[in-house]
Amino acid sequence: MSNPAAVDQAFRRVAAEGAVTDVTRAIANEMPIAIECNGIAYAVLMASPDAIEDLAYGFALGERLIDGTDDIRGIDLHPVATGIVARLTLARRVADRIGARVRHRSSDASCGLCGVETLDQALRPLPPAARWDGEDDAVFRAYHALCELQPLNAATGAVHGAAACARDGTIGLVREDVGRHNAFDKLIGAMLRSGQGWDGGFALLTSRCSYELVEKAVLAGCPMLATISAPTQLAVTRAAEAGLALRTLVRGDALLAT
Structure with missing residues (x-):
């Protein structure tokens, strides 16, 4: 796969005092x-063109198309x-x-959330989340690293990161990845493909905490989700329903725990 995740681009740099220079x-x-x-x-994602196999595996799990790696019999990439x-x-x-x-996805795309059946599909019940009994010091340690x-x-x-952290x-x-969902899908997919479990650990994401990320965490068996930006109300609600531990607005000296 020859498409790089980053490319060089020429720009004109304009300084506040008016000086203009060519930069790359x-x-x-x-x-x-x-x-x-x-x-x-099935879907088209706008993503960074690397770790595509990981992305596809994680996406399939998050869409509930599969329950594990045994449900994928093969994958082929075609530029x-x-x-x-x-x-x-x-x-x-x-x-x-x-x-x-x-x-379901076609219905969503054509008219948004338009009726009880579609709303039920959009917020399908989540399984119980794995229990996290770690210490918040671990979150600060991962944040700094x-x-x-x-x-x-x-x-x-210009990209988000998703990290699998030990307890x-x-x-x-x-x-x-350029997309926060894609970065998490890539992480989950990489773990699936390598047989790596969470083992009482957690995920740390460089993004806000949206309800989709909460759902991906629960479906992947992740015991706790930490993000560096704030959560949405729906993310907090969905996490509470599933029993997923959340740590948000993570900084070097403080975080929000729910």
Whole structure:
């Protein structure tokens, strides 16, 4: 796969006093990533063009198309003129889920949340979250370590990071992407593909805490979700319903616990 996650771009730098200079800097690459499941076009994501296999696995789990890696029988990546197509082959056991979810997604796209059935689908019940019994010191330890583990953001200043942290706050795995959802999907997918569990640890994300991230965390079996920005009300509500521990507005010296 030849598409880099960052590319060099020429700019004119204009200073406040009026001086203009030519500069070149790295900027984050972003392109359409099409997800196909058993030959059916399912979704198009705007994402950084790296770790696409991880992205597809994590996305499929978050969409409840699969329950684990055994439900994916194969994945093929196909570069096209406008982006990348990721073609997933799902097991027969879960194949019926594809059509049902495609119909739901089409309904959402055409008219938004338009009726009781659609609203029920948008906020489907979540399974009970794994229990987290760690200490908040671990969150601060991970927060201070994460910056040095985000090379793409260091180069571009334009991407989110998602980190899998051990119970003591040691960071074991990081994925980056222009989209916060994509970064988390990549992290979850990488863990699925490698057989890595949370083992009482938690996820730390460089983003606000939206309800979609809460749902992804619960479905991935993550015991606790920490984010550096604030949560939405729906995120707090959904986390409480599932029993997911949240730590938000994480800074070097304080955080919000729910």
